[in-house]
Amino acid sequence: MISAREWIAHLPAEQRERFAALVRAVPASMRYGPVFRRTMREIRKCEAVPSWGRDERAARLRALFTTAVGTTYYGTTAAYAPLREFAADPDRDPFAVLYRLPVLTREELSANTKDMIAVDPSQVELVASSGTSGDPILFHLEKERGAGEWAYVQNAWHRSTGYELDDWRLFLRGVVEFDESKDHLVQAATGEVVLRIQALGPERIAEHWKLVTDRKIRYLHGYPASLEYMARLLETHLPEDQWRHQIKGVLAVSEEYTPSQAATFRRVFPQANVCNFYGLSERTAFATMDRDWVFHPEPLYGITEILKEDGTPAQVGERGRIVTTGLRLMGHPFLRYDTGDSAEVVGHNKWGEPTFRDIKARRGREGLIRADGSLFPTTSLNVHGHQFLCVNRFRFRQDEPGKVVLMLEPSATATQEELEDFYAAMIRRTKGQVELGLEIVDQLEVPPNGKNRLVDQNIQGVVSTWA
Structure with a gap:
């Protein structure tokens, strides 16, 4: 059953506000519907009673097995014979059966997604995601999935930052639903001031920050790169502003979160905690990051494995690929799905799952192409601390192998000497790899989806963006 909040959230943006007063009058505990409340109860019960969580x-x-075996793909593919054996003897240990199943690749998923649907096709919708590889992945998800998903997000935000259901957020978005002529929209129905990422810039930061201070908003939500850019604009152009000391939470989503960004948030929003979680468009894993940068998967959301190349579980201190099985959505089963990411195992939680850190995309990493056609990873090109203070943002543009242009958007206080030093530092880091030119711009454009990127890679066949 869809909640009133979810129904309203799917209305066109301008229409939602007709219901704002009604929605805000409903107690927050009731506003999100029965699925949200049940999911929240289950999350808390699993944490409080681990034995119940293991049984659940x-x-x-x-x-999930009973559902999957009834689909064309899982029910007829030879490699999934253990599922059919399980159907004949359902009292067997389901985890032992799971570990006998093959790992599902992205290519297999996209090619067979229609044959994996386990419900009436009218109940699901086709989803396309670039993933960390940048290549399109096709799959189906239930249409009515928002309330349960929202429970996990709200729980993570609350535990990490103290966020409550009635708190307002500034939400930085790349793709917005309102009139393109506007740069923001106040959404009282959902408790958001939605600001178009592409509108951020030095000349309007005071105007945009007033959206926060006028409403006494204490939570900032969006891609970490965009939130960091806003923070640096505040630091440079509104150095006397005091409201940034009242910010309680930075709610980072959907992009890699870096130590450099963490340092900026500590400096600009000293009272704020950061919530960052690892999640997938495929809805098979949800893992909140703690203050030691360790990720903790939610046990009822899915089953997370970290496997070495030989298919055996990675041990503490070892790296492996992240493989997930979704437990929340049954309309399109995902069994041992290869996420395309890897991580280092740190330990194990109360439900036997690995906790992990240092997530890396195994395919399609951002990189520059050397003259010989080989890939030069960008890891060494990230900038930390004082080196970053003279620029708001920077990006590498590559149009041909072996040659790259460093594009800089200077901060308001940057001197020519500082910019030259920054450029010189990048030349040292790329020495012997690529020939590096320089272009200083007034403002770097943000992609239409709002996700910032380090490399603007224009060589055909090379992937350079994060999912």
Whole structure:
């Protein structure tokens, strides 16, 4: 059953506000509907009673197997014979069965997604995601999935930052639903001031920050790169502003979160905690990051494995690929799905799942192409601390192998000497790899989806953007 909040959230942006007063009058505990409340209860019960959580995980995995074996793909593909054996003897340990199944690749998923649908096709929708590889991945998800998903997000925000259901947020978005002539929209129905990322810039930061101070907003939500850019604009252009000391939470989503960004948030928003979580468009994993940068998967959301190249579980201190099985959505089963990412195992939680850190995309990493056609990773090109203070943003543009242009958007206080030093530092880091030119711009454009990128890669066949 869809909640009133979810129904209203799917209306065109301008229409939502007709219901704002009604929505805000409903107690927050009731506003999000029965699925939200049930999911929140289950999250908390699993944490409080781990033995119940273990039993519930097993029950959900059994139900997932029963559903999957009825689909064309899982029910007829030879490699999934253990599922059919399980159907004949459902009292067997479902985890032992799971570990006998093959790892599902992205290519197999996209090619067979229609044959994996386990419900009436009218109940699901086709989703396309670039993933960390940048290549399109096709799959189906239930249409009515928002309320349960929102419970996990709200729980993570609350635990990490103290966020409550009635708190307002400034939400930086790349793709917006309102009139393109506007740069922001106040959404009282959902408690958001939505600001178009592309509108951010030095000349309007005072105007945009007033959207926050006028409403006493204490939570900032969006891609970490965009939130950091806004923070640096505040630091440079509104150095006397005091409201930034009242910010309680930075709610980072959908992009890699870096130590450099963390340092900026600590400096500009000294009272704020950061919530960052690892999640997937495929809805098979949800893992909140703690203050030691360790990710903790939610046990009822899915089953997370970290596997070495030989398919065995990675041990503490070892790296492996992240493989996930979704337990929340049954309309299109994902069994041992290869996420395309890898991580280092740190330990194990109360439900036997690995905790992990240092997530890396295994395919399609951002990189520059050397003259010989080989890939030069950009890891060494990230900038930290004082080196970053003279620029608001920077990006590499590559149009031909071996040659790259460093594009800089200077900060308001940058001197020519500082910019030359920055350029010289980048030349040292790329020495012997690529020939590096320089272009200083007034403002770097943000892609239409709002996700900032380090490399503007124009060589055909090379991937350079994060999912």
